[in-house]
Amino acid sequence: MEFRQVMMRRLILLGAPGAGKGTQAQALEERYHIPQISTGDILRAAVKQGSPLGHQAKSYMDAGELVPDSLIVDLIRARLQEPDTEPGWILDGFPRTPVQAEALDNLLQELGQSLEGVVLVDVPEPVLMERLVGRRTCTVCQKVCHVKFNPPPVNGCGREDCPHQWVQRSDDREDVVPTRLAAYHRNTEPLINYYQAKDKLHRVDGNRPSEDVLATLTNLLGPVV
Numbered sequence: 001m002e003f004r005q006v007m008m009r010r011l012i013l014l015g016a017p018g019a020g021k022g023t024q025a026q027a028l029e030e031r032y033h034i035p036q037i038s039t040g041d042i043l044r045a046a047v048k049q050g051s052p053l054g055h056q057a058k059s060y061m062d063a064g065e066l067v068p069d070s071l072i073v074d075l076i077r078a079r080l081q082e083p084d085t086e087p088g089w090i091l092d093g094f095p096r097t098p099v100q101a102e103a104l105d106n107l108l109q110e111l112g113q114s115l116e117g118v119v120l121v122d123v124p125e126p127v128l129m130e131r132l133v134g135r136r137t138c139t140v141c142q143k144v145c146h147v148k149f150n151p152p153p154v155n156g157c158g159r160e161d162c163p164h165q166w167v168q169r170s171d172d173r174e175d176v177v178p179t180r181l182a183a184y185h186r187n188t189e190p191l192i193n194y195y196q197a198k199d200k201l202h203r204v205d206g207n208r209p210s211e212d213v214l215a216t217l218t219n220l221l222g223p224v225v
């Protein structure tokens with residue numbers, strides 16, 4: 001494992017479903033006070049606020065169409081100019097393709113910002129499989145547990161205000177997960193190559209306890225200032 005101390009505060013987090021990316025992003029957000037910016041969240045927020053961009057996005061979503069890259073870039077442009085992004089940001093879910101990565105490069109140049117690194121939380125396929133297939137989600141509070149690693153308590157999941165109905169989400173089914181993972185790899189490989197060619201990619205071994213993964217990530221990001 002190679003460590004380059006670069007004081008990353010503007011970064012992209014990549015990882016397959018089940019790689020633990022969400023958990024790590026949340027921990028980094030708390031530690032460094034840099035917001036995690038997910039395309040899904042921005043879209044939902046814009047639609048909810050009823051902003052002009054939100055209205056445009058909603059018309060695509062209502063029609064069951066993909067929101068075009070240019071509109072996503074406009075939303076990210078607005079988001080990256082909000083004051084809480086001053087200390088840095090973690091992009092999650094964008095870019096997804098090399099074309100989007102180029103659009104992001106252009107946007108950041110326009111904003112006078114730079115992408116300091118791309119972190120790939122790397123987890124072997126069989127481990128992802130086991131993590132996803134064993135996952136159970138409470139249909140009421142959306143809490144997640146795992147049949148083997150974090151078994152649901154017999155009498156509820158710890159939240160007293162919830163009846164806790166554990167189910168396996170349809171996209172965590174054993175017959176669906178391989179397709180999901182194959183799609184992830186197919187879509188993400190070109191992006192990984194793109195950032196590797198720019199010498200921005202950091203691979204982090206995600207097949208470890210989450211606190212160990214976090215330790216490696218904080219090593220990459222540098223000390224809290």
Ligand SMILES: [Zn+2]
Nearest residue numbers: 138141162164
């Ligand atoms: Zn619950």
